[in-house]
Amino acid sequence: MANSRFHGRYEGEGRVCEHPTCREAGEFRAPGYRPSGFDGPGEYRWFCLQHVREFNDGYNWFEGMSAEEVLNAQSPVAGWRTESPAFSPRAAVDGMPRWNDFNDPLDAISARANGIKSRARREAQMQMSGQFSKDEAEALETMGLGSDTNKQRLRRRYSELVRRYHPDRNGGDRSYEARLGKVVDAYQLLRKCKAIA
Numbered sequence: 001m002a003n004s005r006f007h008g009r010y011e012g013e014g015r016v017c018e019h020p021t022c023r024e025a026g027e028f029r030a031p032g033y034r035p036s037g038f039d040g041p042g043e044y045r046w047f048c049l050q051h052v053r054e055f056n057d058g059y060n061w062f063e064g065m066s067a068e069e070v071l072n073a074q075s076p077v078a079g080w081r082t083e084s085p086a087f088s089p090r091a092a093v094d095g096m097p098r099w100n101d102f103n104d105p106l107d108a109i110s111a112r113a114n115g116i117k118s119r120a121r122r123e124a125q126m127q128m129s130g131q132f133s134k135d136e137a138e139a140l141e142t143m144g145l146g147s148d149t150n151k152q153r154l155r156r157r158y159s160e161l162v163r164r165y166h167p168d169r170n171g172g173d174r175s176y177e178a179r180l181g182k183v184v185d186a187y188q189l190l191r192k193c194k195a196i197a
Contacts, residue, residue, distance in 0.1 A: 008028055008029075009027045009028060009049075010027055010028070010029065010046075011025075011027055013026075013027075015027070015046045016046075017046065017047050017048040017051055018045050018046055018047055018051075019047060019048070019051040019054075022047075022048055022050075022051055024048035025048060026046030026047055026048060027046070027048065027049070028046065028047050028048065028049055028052035029044035029045065029046055029047075029052075030044065030045045030046075030047055030052050030055045030056065030059070031044070031045070031059065031061075032044045032045045033045070119141055122137075122141060122146075123137040123138060123140075123141055124137075125147075126140060126147045129147065131147060131195045132147065132193070132195055135189060136189060136190065136193050136195070138186075139185075139186035139187075139189045139190050140186075140190065142182050142183060142185075142186040143157050143158065143161065143183065143186050143187065143190065144157065144161075145157055147195075149196055150196060150197055151191070151196055151197065154187070154190055154191065154196060158183065158187040161180075161183045162180065162183065162184075164176075165177075165179050165180035165183060166180060
């Protein structure tokens with residue numbers, strides 16, 4: 001599909017304008033019969049230039065919405081509380097703050113950045129102590145443990161995290177498998193670490 005980015009024209013598809021009295025090429029798309037959503041971008045209507053202009057002049061995106069829905073759709077933070085992995089109740093399992101714990105998007109971004117910086121700072125301190133390698137420091141952070149951990153605490157934490165991330169404990173949800181894999185890898189590395197007695 002060739003797209004002329006300056007005119008919004010999609011040439012060479014062989015579509016015919018959807019206006020009932022027009023037989024020209026339908027090279028310009030307009031909002032369609034099915035809106036964009038979870039299942040994809042929706043369906044477009046295709047018109048010639050003249051009829052897409054007419055369609056756009058009469059199109060009202062807010063049609064059928066209440067005054068409150070229109071106001072919410074025009075809000076600069078529209079969609080902020082939409083359910084997504086970053087907003088879900090289980091979003092904070094990795095120690096980072098949940099996005100929907102904040103009313104202001106900038107506060108959430110700041111808290112998340114501070115969490116990332118403090119994690120990097122802890123990893124660097126563990127490495128500089130000469131006690132742990134870079135991989136071991138990252139593994140301790142993955143497990144949520146400090147440099148003062150011992151074998152018993154490591155096993156207890158491992159058991160807790162495996163229970164938390166295992167699909168059987170999450171109603172068969174396999175979305176935490178990658179996180180579970182990181183925990184298993186971290187444990188395998190740390191259980192051989194000489195600095196953990």
